[in-house]
Amino acid sequence: MVLFGKMGWLPAALFSLFLIFSSHFSPSIVGDTLTPARSLTDGQELISVGKKIVLGFFSPIKTNNRYVGIWYKISPSTIVWVVNRRQPISERNGSLSITANGTLIITDHNSKTIWSSGSLGLANPVAQLLDDGNFIVKEANVSGSFAWQSFDYPSDTLLPGMKLGWNLTSGLNRNLTSWISPSDPAPGPYTMAVDLHGDPQMILWEGSDWLWRGGPWNGKIFSGIPDMLRYNIFILAFVMKNDEVFYMYNTTSTSFIVRVTVNYTGVVQRLVWIDDSQMWSIYMSEPKDQCEHMTQCGAYGICNMDDSPICSCLQGFKPRSPTNWNLRDEKDGCARMTELDCRSRTDGFVTIKEVKLPDTSRSTMDRSMGLDECRATCLRNCSCTAYASADVNGTGCIIWTTELTDIRVYSFGGQDLYVRLAAADLGPGSDHSHSRTIAGIVVGFVVGILLFVSVGICTWIKRRRAGAIPFAGHRNNKCKERKDWELPLFDLGTIIAATNNFSIKNKLGEGGFGPVYQGKLGEEQEIAVKRLSKTSAQGIDEFMNEVMLIAKLQHRNLVRLLGCCTQGEERMLVYEYMPNKSLDTFLFDKDKAALLDWQTRYNIIEGIAQGLLYLHRDSRLRIIHRDLKASNILLDEDMNPKISDFGLARIFRGDETTLNTQRVVGTYGYMSPEYAMDGVFSVKSDVFSFGVLVLEIISGKKNRGVSISEHEGNLLAHAWSLLMEGNGLKLVDGSISNSISMVVVLNCLKVGLLCVQEHPKDRPTMSSVVLMLGSKNASLPDPKHPGFFPTRASSEVESSKSKKELDSINKLSVTIVEGR
Incomplete structure (x- = not known):
């Protein structure tokens, strides 16, 4: 009333409108602290003392729902904590406040309580945002003691100094839970947490199912994440005490901006912010291959990505279902060849080196026991199936009395596992309780091998003399x-x-x-x-x-x-068999194209990118595909993409970056300029082909590969022109234009055009591509002019020249683009 009396009605109303609009469009900073006398309204922000961390209201992409969250003060903003994950506010007029007893409350425009931290019973409370990203409630002027902290209630992100694990006194379980989607931060299906059963280990759940297992802590790292040994910028710790069990990490320098997150696709990633590129670099990603999946090889099976097939049985075991194993379905696992003989005590142990220890959820662990005592204890227990050291320094004892599951081999960083076998199944180097039995087994083993080889050679000679080899069946061949x-x-x-x-x-x-x-x-x-x-x-x-x-x-x-x-x-x-055949059968068919809605197309783009990243960086062999195209992308029953046709692929050695060929192979329209013209290929050649695919998936049109003067027929030129004119969305296939996310489509369009830039050095690597696709709010650089073929269109060449003529001119062979 005083304001209206002094200013008059109109000025006061205008002033009120100014406050409303400024809160909508220009966030104001209110320091780093809330008190009962000062709340935080939508449009205002708390910022930590070091100016690194921000707390305020935000909306995810594709929604107007409002949430209170914490994010790094970088561009683009990265949300690391969300308060009201399940209770969004529908309008931009919410408020975060702290009551006189220390309770944090989020209210909407009707003063309805949306979220509350619960009563804390403080006398003089304050809430403060710290530089490490922790939002705390404490007594004013009291340091080192928190009545409540956001670090106890993670969302999908683990920051340095946060605990992931259990407070055994209160029963508090601090775990990471994915968002449902980029537009919905509500708890999704993926959860990473410390499992306390047996020897505690890190687990990733999908609902109630175990998706991935990080394994038990071995004194330095989790047994299932040997890459952690390479993290020289991280300080890792796993604490097991009577009142709590938790994992925590810190960095060697506070200048590093890092996070561990469980994203909405069910992938655990450790990321580091790179200032130069203004992007997150992926240091770790799990699960990263098929061996990471819990049921891949079944009980007593062992997974090795360097082998083919990747699953085999442990020594002394054989497939439970040989037929399924021959068809690469190994989930039934393996069974013992010879049952254990506990009474006569002739059992021994075979050492499996450099492995991820089996699932320890039903194991027993004694940290006071040495390895020799551990072995003796296992032998005395007729149910014992294996033992191992609990710590890489040789102390502690883990004993398994159930089937051994989820074992894999590593090239480095694994542990020794001692598997119990009957005397008949022990071989050289086994830890047997009777040396005489070992000698007998060794002799028998050698004689058996010699006999097997002799019979095999004789059989082979007979078959060779017969001309073709008349295989009787596919088992064991x-x-x-x-x-x-x-x-x-x-x-x-x-x-x-x-x-x-x-x-x-x-x-x-x-x-x-x-x-x-x-x-x-x-x-x-x-x-x-x-x-x-x-x-x-x-x-x-x-x-x-x-x-x-x-x-x-x-x-x-x-x-x-x-x-x-x-x-x-x-x-x-x-x-x-891929029931949905190949991508081109949908993409370039007017009737079927509508079946590929935008979300399906985006999933296909991401899947192809992940497959190429594996070929270029993560597989044991470094592979250049050289014939990536829509007809070589197969679709399973759930429309998941599978890269196929490796007949033209090439292996790159460790020190090779580019190769040159006299025989150019592949498909016009997907070839990079340097490969089509000069026969020079590299990982950037595949990146170019991927970029063409992305543009074809967005538009539903084929790239014709004609010159720039005829750019209407060249998808690359057309897409680039539209983007430069600010009309990028015009490229979108009309059959899906109503289902798209504009932000995500434009992001994918830019990624595609960055991949087809004329010069290989300008194109991103597939690791950067995967990162850009996942960072939908990233500010990507503008793509340079795309690459073009400076000759006639490939369609003209193919219609006027036979393959023989093409080969005689420039040694170019063109594979046929047809559906399967």
């Missing part, structure tokens, strides 16, 4: 035409029966390799058989190349090779 690849071998009769004698009704399509047929093994296993055509431009070299490469590659976004057939003159590859 191995493709061994070269010593560096090994796959289950199917006999011709099995393939003929599975494909109904290569019936035209079973034919899925035909590519440069030859026809592809659908088939069925038994009652359930559906397969796709790729049969090398006698007239194919590709030949035995491409066949051998594909078998050798794909057999050693295992990733959720790569097609899975089940085996091969090399009987007589036949050369066939047997793959898992």
